[in-house]
Amino acid sequence: MWEQLVEAWRVNNRINLFLLDGIDQDGLACTLSRRGGRTVARQFAHIHNNRISVLLHWTPDLVTGARVFESKEEPGGDELAHALMESGELVAQYIRKASADTTVKSLKRGLVAAVSYLISHDSHHRGSILLTLKQSGQKVDRDIQYGIWEWDKR
Numbered sequence: 001m002w003e004q005l006v007e008a009w010r011v012n013n014r015i016n017l018f019l020l021d022g023i024d025q026d027g028l029a030c031t032l033s034r035r036g037g038r039t040v041a042r043q044f045a046h047i048h049n050n051r052i053s054v055l056l057h058w059t060p061d062l063v064t065g066a067r068v069f070e071s072k073e074e075p076g077g078d079e080l081a082h083a084l085m086e087s088g089e090l091v092a093q094y095i096r097k098a099s100a101d102t103t104v105k106s107l108k109r110g111l112v113a114a115v116s117y118l119i120s121h122d123s124h125h126r127g128s129i130l131l132t133l134k135q136s137g138q139k140v141d142r143d144i145q146y147g148i149w150e151w152d153k154r
Contacts, residue, residue: 005111013084015126040133048086049068051087052090054114058094062094066090067082
């Protein structure tokens with residue numbers, strides 16, 4: 001079962017990377033905020049930073065030296081892809097570590113709830129990213145719009 005949870009996590013991360021890959025530099029700069037809210041790039045950076053923050057709380061030794069984006073930093077697509085791959089792998093390592101050692105910190109409701117939280121957080125921001133792009137007039141390929149739901153293909 002734990003390997004299935006790792007694979008579910010990895011599919012979630014590949015979907016983030018699939019979405020990111022379909023967004024050009026203009027799309028990464030889109031925002032709906034008029035007061036300095038997150039651009040699409042900063043939403044992806046937030047996904048990565050949230051993972052690192054949670055892992056830092058649950059298992060600090062695992063994230064030593066991991067990249068964290070500054071709050072106003074506007075990373076490019078390659079930087080974001082690298083960061084998401086890094087934090088994605090760290091979460092996979094965390095799942096394996098926590099499944100083998102019940103003393104590893106997690107949510108009160110356990111490891112499955114912890115991974116569900118992380119996937120839910122990522123999914124929320126994927127929806128927000130797509131909404132930002134749509135309302136900003138940025139075209140998102142239909143294969144990407146529907147592709148984020150094709151978990152058996154990712």
